[in-house]
Amino acid sequence: MELKTLLTDLRQNGLQQITTIDSLDKLNQVRVQLLGKKGKLTQALRQMKDLSAQERPQIGALANSIRDDLKAALTQVQEDLELEATQSQLAQEKIDVTLPGRTRHQGHKHVINQVIDDIEALFIGLGYQVINGPEVEEDHYNFEMLNLPKDHPARDMQDTFYITKDIxxxxxxxxxxxxxxxxxxxxxxxxxxISPGKVYRRDTDDATHSHQFNQIEGLVIDKHITMADLKGTLELLARHIFGAEREIRLRPSYFPFTEPSVEVDISCFACSGAGCRICKQTGWIEVLGAGLVHPNVLTNAGVDPQVYGGFAFGLGPDRFAMLKYGINDIREFYLNDVRFLEQFQGE
Structure with missing residues (x-):
């Protein structure tokens, strides 16, 4: 078959094949079959070497015309298929703009984190650093450095979860x-x-105790620190959290790492000291423990107790939140009940 006839048939058959294309994948396959480097048109044009010099320009012009016709037909089919795909997608993803909008639920900080942030902001304003540390700790730092040597009976009050003998x-x-x-x-x-964070004790979980809870401890070490400095600091804290009318009182107590040690009470914010269910008719509510840093603790840390002194205090943000918001079961904080948590939106 002469080349001219072959090219003419290629145009006719190619255009007919293009009309049967029904997908973009098939379109690409047909494009390669007709116009690719190993396609039918390329294979046919390899016979031009056998033509005379007079025939080559005519056959070349015919081949270019056929190539243009096939490309135009393929382009038209591609545009039609893409338009069809777009219309189908729009139909499937149609949005009814008359429908009311959907409210996106906005979360908020957990109530305990709100209390922690509030306390941190107060002490940062007083020039304190916020320092975090490991929750998995060495016995040496958790007890011995704090004047609680091995077999000290006060360790029983903080019975905890041991990973190894010393961790x-x-x-x-x-x-x-x-x-x-x-x-x-x-x-x-x-x-x-101040050092905030989670702590762990092997307590029986009930309405007021948990094996895991949060704590914030404060420490000031300097020359000429007295109980007056401690009382003034705690009074400021109590009034910041529980109201400007709050008063505090210090009662003698015992902690191995402070001497003297005190329990700190605040005047009841519910009855203003008159006596009620919350304060158990005493007019006062116990909120934290504190005291002047024990000389042994200073010595253990390489600080000269003859030159430096200080005060320390420890409070539970969980307990502060319970008192501030009238929550009577500490376990509510950890149940992840949205009905409970959404009551405390914060500011």
Whole structure:
């Protein structure tokens, strides 16, 4: 078959084949079959070497015309298929703009985190550092550095979860204070810090106790620190959290890491000291423990107790939240019940 006839048949058959294309994948296959490097048109044009010099221009012009016709037909089919696909997608994804909008639920911070943030903001404003530490702690820092040597009976009050003989889940955030005192250069100035975080004790879970809870401990180490400094700081804290009318009182107590030690009560914010169910008719509510740092704790951290002194306090943000918002079961904080949590939207 002469080349001219072959090219003419290729045009006719190619255009007919293009009209049967019904997908973009098939379109690409046909494009390669007709116009690819190994396609039918390329194969046919290889016979041009056998033509005479007079025939080649005529056959070349015919081949170019056929190539243009096939490309135009393929392009038209591609546009039609793409338009059809777009219309189909629009039909499937049609949006009814007359429907009311959907409200996106906006979350908020957990009530305990709100209390922690509030306390942190207060003490940052007083020039304190916020320092975090590991929850998996060494017995050395959790107990021994804090004047609780092995077999000390006071350890029973903080029975905890041991991972090994010397590694445990910390029972308080005081180890952060011990680590910080070791590193602090007192020639550069006093140490003022709070250490918030989770702590763990092997308590029986009930309405007022949990095996895991939050704690914030504060520490100030400097020269000439007295109980008056401690009382003034705690009074400011109580009034910031529970109201400007609050008063505090200090009662003697015992903690191994402070001497003297005190329990701190605030005047009842529900009855203003007259006596009610919340304060058990006493007019006062116990909120935290505190005291002046024990000389042994200073010595253990390499601080000279003859030169420096300080005060420390520890409070539970969980308890503060319970008192502030009238929550009577600490377990509510950890049940992830949205009906409970959404009551505390914060500011």
């Amino acid at each position: 445990l889940m910390r029972t308080q955030t005081s180890p952060v204070q011990a680590r910080t005192m070791e590193k602090h250069d007192f020639n550069q100035g006093p140490l003022k810090m």
